[in-house]
Amino acid sequence: MAKAWIVDRWQRIDPDTGRKTKSPQQGRGSRWRVDWYEDKADGTKALRSRSFKVKSGIGSAEEFVTSIDNSMRAGIYSSPEDSRRKFRLVADEFLQSKKSIKDSYRYRLERDLKTWVNPKWGGRAIGSITRHEIESWVNDLQTGTAPFDYTRGNVSLSPDGLSASSIKGIVVLTGSIFKYAMRHNWTTANPVDGVDRPKATKKPMVILGHAEVERLAASAKQLTEDQTDRALVLTLGYVGLRINEALALQVGKVDLDARRATIMQTWSQGATRYLGTPKSGKARTVSLPGFLVAELRPLVEGQPPDAFVFRAARGGDIHESNWRGRVWAKAVTLAGLESKKPTPHDLRHAAASMMIASGADVKVVQLQLGHARATETLDVYAHLWPDHLDVVSDAVELARAAALRASEPPTDRGQARAKT
Incomplete structure (x- = not known):
């Protein structure tokens, strides 16, 4: 050329x-x-x-x-014509190129693109966007002054500044679109590279004990007079299922005699709510505590295999958001746990802490919770395992003493024995 x-x-x-x-x-x-x-x-x-x-x-x-x-x-x-391609068109092609992602993840990408990314960059030429502009936009996302497209009915909702985790997802999506454009030589640089994002502050983990989980379960049943709500709370708090895994569990996947349940699906949110694969993409078998078998038996006996274990009062599935408002929030108040502000997902943490306190190793906890790797389990729950630091330091002290005794000259050892 x-x-x-x-x-x-x-x-x-x-x-x-x-x-x-x-x-x-x-x-x-x-x-x-x-x-x-x-x-x-x-x-x-x-x-x-x-x-x-x-x-x-x-x-x-x-x-x-x-x-x-x-x-x-x-x-x-890159050709000037290519660099003048509208960001919105490149973003559409990027999404179409994603063939193997889960529908729930695709829905999230489409939502962030429509709500946050395209309102800012959609009409711009892909090659005209600078790093300084991206940095200013990230700041606007944090302060709540970035343009957006989000309406509920006829009322436009002006959001406060976004959380660090939300900003991360939006910025990563934007950078991926630029990378896609670079692969096709539609632009020569990725202005997102190296842009600082606000650091996420980790929310303190809420871990409930046995008595607190039991109070929640009793409160749920007291509110609705339905064994289903009590059994659901206990299942989340002792088995460690994600709430949408529990709500998608079918009778045919539960073997109460063997105290096992097979988790093969979960409720996911795409353009519509649908049954998809669990978060890891793989089915898993979980163990049920003996006392939970008695709680679940009335819910599964006499039901067809495709019936949901946890069903609405009129039959059919339970929607997570509806259950949170109808049962969970009120049960938290009734159980006197408002100060801790637990969520249904915190019952998963409770289950993990109970397993670890009972002596379960990291592999067992990983399999029960459905983490893709044991390192993921350790990243979340390492602080709950006993540190055994004193055991290590005591062993080092004993080894040191033995090594020093072995290194004494023979005459010194003889004198030491004679004095003894």
């Missing part, structure tokens, strides 16, 4: 004398023009041009020639 070159539009070369003469264009429009040849997909070359008001300095013809030459040598050249 040929290099770019600069043309003075206000001068022309006399074909007879070879001398520079004034062009009829002198004084009209930008004086400097950069020309270069671009390789096309069909193997031909196309002459490209771009005009500039100044020859040297920032935003000049010479600066553009340098950038064109460098991008050609590095193999990252």
Whole structure:
């Protein structure tokens, strides 16, 4: 591919004398023009041009020639037409390229793109967005001043600043779209690279004890007079299921005699609510405590295999958000746990802490909770295992004493025995 070159539009070369003469264009429009040849997909070359008001300095013809030459040598050249592609169109192609992601994850990407990303960048040329603009946008997301597109009915909701975890998801999505554009040579840089994001502050883990879980279960039943709500709380607090895994559990996947349940599906939210695979993407078998068998038996006996274990009063499935408002929030108050503000997911933490306190190793806890890797379990619950620091330091002290005794000279050891 040929290099770019600069043309003075206000001068022309006399074909007879070879001398520079004034062009009829002198004084009209930008004086400097950069020309270069671009390789096309069909193997031909196309002459490209771009005009500039100044020859040297920032935003000049010479600066553009340098950038064109460098991008050609590095193999990252992008056509001006490509760099002028609208961000919204590139984002749509990026989403279409994602063939193997779960529907719930796709829904989240589409939601963030519609609500936060496109309102800011959708109409911009993909190659015109700068890192400084991205940094300013991240700050606006944090302060709640970023543009957005979110309405409920006819009322537009103005959000407060987003959480650090929400900002992370939005910024990562934006960076992925730029990476997709770079792979297709539609832009030469990813302005998201290296942009600082606010650090997430980890919410203190709420861990309930046996008595607190029991109070919650009793309160749930007192509120609704339904064994289903009591059994659901106990299942979450002692088995460690995610709430939508528990609500998707079917009678045919429970073996009360063997005290086992097979977790094969979960409720997920896409464009609509649907039954999908668990978070890890794999089915797992979990153990049920003996006392829970008696709690679950009335819910499964006489029911068809495809019936949900935890059913609404009129039959059918229970919707998590409805159950939170109808039962959970009121049960927390009735149980006197308002100060701790537990969520249904905190019952999963309670189950993990009870397993660990009872001597379960990390692999057992991993399998019961359905973590993809044991390292994930340790990342979340390492602080709950006994540290055994005194055992280690005592063993080191004993080893030191033995080594020092062995290193004493023979005469010293004899004298020591004689004195004894």
